[in-house]
Structure formats: structure tokens, C-alpha cells
Amino acid sequence: MNRRPLVIAAATVGVLATAAIALPNLPPNPLTDTINDRVFKEKGMRFATAADAPTRGEQGRGEATWALPLWVPKDATDVRIMARTDGKARLIRFTLGATPLDGPQCSAGTPSKHAGTALEAKWWPAGTRSEERPECRGAHQYQVTVRGKEVYAWTDGTPSPGAGAQDGGTVRQVSVTAP
Template sequence: MNRRPLVIAAATVGVLATAALALPNLPPNPVTDTLNDRFFKEKGRHFATAADAPTRGDLAFVLPSWIPKDATDVRVRVRTTGDARLIRFTLGKTPLDGPQCAVSAPAKAGGPHLKARWWPGDTRAEERPECRGPHQYQVAVRGKKVYAWTDGTPSPGARIQDGKPTLAPASAVPAGRP
């Protein structure tokens, strides 16, 4: 009996299983970035400061307006097939002015749909909703580190156009609300 095909098949399965487990934990480089994008449908970027993040172009990495411009060590992980995002940054001198939802009660979110080595295990107890952008974020602050994530849920008051949430005009926000 020829066992060579079985050995080759077992070795191939072993290599693929090892790659599937190791790939998400390898440091970013062109190879892992390409494989993450193609197989896991995720991309990540790191910016020294929030001011270094793009303001146009690849909209996946444009930061929400409520993140202070002097924030440092900004890490973003996005799902390429949707609007899910993880964001982590360190506060500078400008404090985070507190997560808030101006229009109505935010929708309950399940949990982050992405994983990253720099994301803490559990932030559920500390999370508060942030709704000042087109997407509702859940935000947790631990000292100077801020962790924010969205699953793509539109903010209360956001309008959906062409399948994408946009901010409602200022006239749509009830008087007396920020």
C-alpha cells in the first residue's frame, strides 16, 4: 500500500492548521496583511498620532470626529466586508469629553466582531455608547488608554443613504441636546 499520498495530505492539513492558528498572532508585515485581508477579511493600521490618520481616501481608517487630535499610538482594525471596527488610542493633553448619545437611547450592541492582540479581553463593564458619528461606538476608558468598537450599528438619528449611515442635519437634533 502506498502511504505517500496520506503523508502528503496529513502534512498539508498540519501546515494549514498551524497557519490558521498562527497568522492572527504574527506581527504585521506585507505577507500577514495580505493573508488577513484575503482570508479573514480584516485590515489593520497603526498611526503615531490621530493627526497622522487619513481624512480621505481609504475611509475605513478615517477616525471618528470625537477622537482628540493629540491622541497617540492609534491602532485601528476593520472588517473589509462591513463596518465593524476596533480602535485603541492613548489620550494626550486633550481629555476625552465623555461618550454621549444626543438623540435617543442607543441600540444594544452584542460585542466586538473583530479580534486584535492589542485589544483587552473584556471591556463590557466599562463601555458606554458614543453616537456623535454615523456609527454608534462602545467606548471604554482605562487610565489614558481608550478602547472603542462598532459593529456598524448606525447612531440614533443617523440617516441611511445608499446603505451607509450619515449624520442627520443639525436641525434634526432636538433643542436642548448637544
């Protein structure tokens, strides 16, 4: 009996199983970035400080995906973002500096989806649902959890009430009075 096809099949299964376990745990590199982008439709980015992240008005520094909402303090550090490449879902994590987080508060309800259903990141803690508070000062409503100096925020792309077209943009309210 020729065992060569069985050995080849077993080796192939072993390589695929090893890749399935190892690839998600590898540090970011061109291979894992391509797999996350094309297969899982997710991209991640990390910035040492909030000031290192691109702003909405900058051209050529990156996509608007990596621009932080305006409510993130400018002195925040260790900023991490995970975003869906095919939608508005985002996870954001950062460490507060000297400037406290002045919120989060608004009267909007919880978006229909939870971040865990759309995105996953190793740095995202379990069990934030009961601590989340809505933040509506940008174009998208975020659910924000503060644990000590660590802040975790997610959005599924739910628009903020009265928000503009860009995440982190200013919200303008116009009142009209009759003559």
C-alpha cells in the same frame, strides 16, 4: 508497503497546522494582510498619532475606513484601527494625550452586536462590556471604554440618532417653527 503517501500526507497536515497557528501571530506583512483581507474580511491600520490618520476630506491618502471620528482628541497617540472590509464594524484603540476625552455620552442604547462577535484584535482587552458608554456624535454609534489613558471604542455600524452619512461627520439639527 509504500510509506511515501503517508509521509507526504503527514507533512502536509503538519505544514497546514503550523500555518494555522503561526499566521495570525506574525507581524503585518503582505501574506498575513492578504489572508486577513480575503479570508477573515478584516484590515488593520496603525498610526503614531491621531493627526497621522486621514481625515474625511482628504483624497488619495486612504479609505474613509481609517478616518477617525471627530470625538477622538487630536493629540491622541498609538492609534490602532481594525475594520471589517464588508461592513461598518470597527475597533479603535488610542492613548490619550493632554486633551481629555470629553464624553462619551448619549442617550442611545447598546447596539445589537458586541465587537467580539464581528472583529478580533490582539490589542483589544477582554471584559470591556460593563465599562462601555455610548458615543453618538458621529454617523455611527460607538461603545467606548476608558481605562486610565487607554481608550477602546467599537461600532457594529449602528447609526447614531440623527447622524449624517459619514462617520465622524457633523450632526445638524433643524428646527422648524410655524408662522
